Amino acid sequence: MNWRFEYHETLGSTSDLCKIRAEAGEPEYLAVQAFSQTSGRGTRGRTWTDPGGNLAISLLFRPVDPATFIAALPFLAAVTLYETAMHFCPATVGPTPFMVKWPNDLLLDGRKMAGVLIETGGPQSMPWVVVGIGANLTQAPEILGRSLAALSEKTAVPSAKAFGEILVAQIERWTAILAKQGFAPIRAAWLARAHPVGSRLAVQGCETYITGSFSGLDAQGRLLLTLPNGETIPVVTGDILLD
Structure with a gap:
């Protein structure tokens, strides 16, 4: 380059x-x-x-x-x-x-x-x-x-x-x-x-606020959030707030 x-x-x-x-x-x-x-x-x-x-x-x-x-x-x-x-x-x-x-x-x-x-x-x-x-x-x-x-x-x-x-x-x-x-x-x-796996965090969207723990990134770079009920979901967008 x-x-x-x-x-x-x-x-x-x-x-x-x-x-x-x-x-x-x-x-x-x-x-x-x-x-x-x-x-x-x-x-x-x-x-x-x-x-x-x-x-x-x-x-x-x-x-x-x-x-x-x-x-x-x-x-x-x-x-x-x-x-x-x-x-x-x-x-x-x-x-x-x-x-x-x-x-x-x-x-x-x-x-x-x-x-x-x-x-x-x-x-x-x-x-x-x-x-x-x-x-x-x-x-x-x-x-x-x-x-x-x-x-x-x-x-x-x-x-x-x-x-x-x-x-x-x-x-x-x-x-x-x-x-x-x-x-x-x-x-x-x-x-x-990055913040260690297991870190508590929240994802704040325009009309949503979801708390959980950081479980890494998937192969596409989506943040993996484990909810209090044990379910892990991918996050595509939102503000990440660390505890």
Whole structure:
């Protein structure tokens, strides 16, 4: 892969610019990074606030098999975020402070530090996938009702540019693994970095709230939730709340 990095001091949204380029026929492996993002967004239309000094980067792919790639991508991105954060965090005694949460959040001491937004489009003959990644490096934004974390709590903060370069290198490595070995090694890597099997959690949907215990991932990446009655069900979507 030959990634092309494009840097901007300020953008509304790195993903919006990446999508414009994709629709105009831009080849894959474009990385658009902004050192300040004014209109970032997360999943389900949420705002991703950027106080400056944090990571805001979007990557353009044109996969040959979009369905397979998109199914693996949330877990691939989460593992990549975990490994990039660990790269910049010195070794400490005891368990790592980082953990991934289904499907693609990175937690630091139980609080969200980074997240991923995946968007798709284009004609069937030339589809595109844009992966937007935001990570709190220097500071966590203050959002009412949410507890967020920043990498600066654990280590001297790297530049957003340096963090982005390592992140893309890790994504390239895991994308190659996916192409050669399929989803299985990514699933295993995600499970090794996630909340342990048996962890109590809840799945909150628009009109539902289901509690149970985490029982792993199935072969498609669906979260397996064991209910109090012993039944195990697959979860396709929803907010995961850890006890």
